Amino acid sequence: xxxxxLRNVSKRWGAFIGVDNQSLVVEDKEFFVLLGPSGCGKxxxxxxxxxxxxxxxxxxxxxxxxxxxxLAKDRDVAMVxxxxxxxxxxxVHGNIAYPLxxxxxxKGEIESRVQEAARQVExxxxxxxxxxxxxxxxxxxxxxxxxxVRKPRVxxxxxxxxxxxxxxxxxxxxxxxxxxxxxxxxxxxxxxDQVEAMTLADRVAVMKKxxxxxxxxxxxxxxxxxxxxxxxxIGSPAMNLINGSVRNGRFITMGGxxxxxxxxxxxxxxxxGVRAEDILVHEEGGGDLNVSxxxxxxxxxxxxxxxxxxxxxxxxxxxxxxxKKQDEKVGLSFNPDRLYLFDADTEERIRT
Amino acid sequence: xxxxxxxxDRAFAFLRGVGIAMxxxxxxxxxxxxxxxxxxxxxxxxxxxxxxxxxxDNFRQIFDKPFYLGQKLWNSIVISAFTVAIGVPTALAAAYxxxxxxxxxxxxxxxxxxxxxxxxxxxxxxxxxxxxxxLGLLDTWTGMIWINLSIVLPFAIWMLKGFIDTIPIEMxxxxxxxxxxxxxxxxxxxxxxxxxxxxxAGIFCxxxxxxxxxxxxxxxxxxAVTLPVTLNAFYTEEGDRWELMAATxxxxxxPMFAISFFIQxxxxxxxxxxxxx
Numbered sequence: 001x002x003x004x005x006l007r008n009v010s011k012r013w014g015a016f017i018g019v020d021n022q023s024l025v026v027e028d029k030e031f032f033v034l035l036g037p038s039g040c041g042k043x044x045x046x047x048x049x050x051x052x053x054x055x056x057x058x059x060x061x062x063x064x065x066x067x068x069x070x071l072a073k074d075r076d077v078a079m080v081x082x083x084x085x086x087x088x089x090x091x092v093h094g095n096i097a098y099p100l101x102x103x104x105x106x107k108g109e110i111e112s113r114v115q116e117a118a119r120q121v122e123x124x125x126x127x128x129x130x131x132x133x134x135x136x137x138x139x140x141x142x143x144x145x146x147x148x149v150r151k152p153r154v155x156x157x158x159x160x161x162x163x164x165x166x167x168x169x170x171x172x173x174x175x176x177x178x179x180x181x182x183x184x185x186x187x188x189x190x191x192x193d194q195v196e197a198m199t200l201a202d203r204v205a206v207m208k209k210x211x212x213x214x215x216x217x218x219x220x221x222x223x224x225x226x227x228x229x230x231x232x233x234i235g236s237p238a239m240n241l242i243n244g245s246v247r248n249g250r251f252i253t254m255g256g257x258x259x260x261x262x263x264x265x266x267x268x269x270x271x272x273g274v275r276a277e278d279i280l281v282h283e284e285g286g287g288d289l290n291v292s293x294x295x296x297x298x299x300x301x302x303x304x305x306x307x308x309x310x311x312x313x314x315x316x317x318x319x320x321x322x323x324k325k326q327d328e329k330v331g332l333s334f335n336p337d338r339l340y341l342f343d344a345d346t347e348e349r350i351r352t
Numbered sequence: 353x354x355x356x357x358x359x360x361d362r363a364f365a366f367l368r369g370v371g372i373a374m375x376x377x378x379x380x381x382x383x384x385x386x387x388x389x390x391x392x393x394x395x396x397x398x399x400x401x402x403x404x405x406x407x408x409d410n411f412r413q414i415f416d417k418p419f420y421l422g423q424k425l426w427n428s429i430v431i432s433a434f435t436v437a438i439g440v441p442t443a444l445a446a447a448y449x450x451x452x453x454x455x456x457x458x459x460x461x462x463x464x465x466x467x468x469x470x471x472x473x474x475x476x477x478x479x480x481x482x483x484x485x486x487l488g489l490l491d492t493w494t495g496m497i498w499i500n501l502s503i504v505l506p507f508a509i510w511m512l513k514g515f516i517d518t519i520p521i522e523m524x525x526x527x528x529x530x531x532x533x534x535x536x537x538x539x540x541x542x543x544x545x546x547x548x549x550x551x552x553a554g555i556f557c558x559x560x561x562x563x564x565x566x567x568x569x570x571x572x573x574x575x576a577v578t579l580p581v582t583l584n585a586f587y588t589e590e591g592d593r594w595e596l597m598a599a600t601x602x603x604x605x606x607p608m609f610a611i612s613f614f615i616q617x618x619x620x621x622x623x624x625x626x627x628x629x
Contacts, residue, residue: 050529052529071526072525073532077529078530079529080527081525083520083522085522085523086523086526087527087540089544098527102531102540199587281478337452
């Protein structure tokens, strides 16, 4: 159990910058998610915490103690890898026992702790199997058990669910959440999947090009995005982003359509962001705008309507009972409390 | 129509059988000849007859004066065994370093290692002779093990590097995070996973040093003479002793048969190893 502190940490390979002068505090027992697209530096950041990668600049501290010069083996962290990193020549039992064996734990204790870890991930019946005789989900459980078998100071998870099929990913996600609540160990979790970040995290750091864009609880990231990148990255479907300008207190699209009242002084080159669930669809003539249905998609739990006005298309999430035809005219309005304005050039949020 | 086709198929099958038989004969004929001749009495050596009274006389002769095959056999065993015992661990260490550690001029170094393999033995054997004479290594086990190592190591390193390159690095990183030192990672993780590769490298080292003729011919004289060189001794004043050569030949061939049998059993198992990630 530990508080992890990063101070002005950078990682460069020649001219390439992996992580650019980032500072960060992960609190004790916190579930912390590093979220971003591939190549954003999130895995590099985690690998520096693990000791597998050395920072070019800056300090890494566990509970206030600098660990920069400690090798991975001495940092007392546990890590779960995307492709599991199991030892193919050892049984499940051998895999789970390995961290204890290396540390010279007495035989009897190894036995009881392997049993306990295997029980927690529900792999007790498979202890004699080799990894190749297991399914992807089972292998991931073994990797988890190997991580939890000793009580590490920090858990590191590098996209642990992304090699699993969609259905398994959802159930494993719930198991991870349950497990982490039970274990109460500081966890740093790397993912590119915003749903994993939303559901698992106490706090999320959204990264892009080696720089943390926004750091906060998932709801804050979702409800109050700091810039265009975060707004576009979080949420499914992605937030609708409409280019335009603000004139006389109203947002005007590039095509000249006056859409909605915004509480902002006049300015050019603005992006309006609105989530699919914050677009309200009315019968023809209702709402603020008259639009036509470009596409009607029923996902079962929702009806997704893509609506066209002028050159602009937006996607709205509506009730699953809604029935519309292509090209049918409907009315549209935006939830005025959930509108986001961004500067099109700096991509920063415009706050009023 | 159907009938025609059947005859055609049958004719093709027959021709194919003949073809296979001929190829097998070309490959295996000489080996068969050696085994047969090894057990033939002198009178039957020059006949192609398959019916003769088998005798162990030839074997008795080669182990006796003046050939003393026992000593040569022992030389071959010792030299080959040490070549394998030193060569495989050394190659593993070098291959692991080439595969995993960043180093300056790595590509050039690795190419250099491989390039030594392209030098024709005839070109280097004379400098080696002079060097060994100065160092007093001529006609010694040490000298022969040394020269064999210089030949087999580049290939063994190159082969094992290819093998280690395919081991997912996450396995090693996981072990390091689990608390293992680099050496322990190699011992606990890399070595067991490499076993099939180590066998191939070991077998290659063994076959090369066991079969080597040129180096042994020039760099040994009496004390460290190996089996293949012994074959030379059968061009005697009474003529070429084919039956004695054949008897010696069986000794050279036997380990190869043992190895191929072993490889077959081992590699069925080895092929599936490491395939799981």
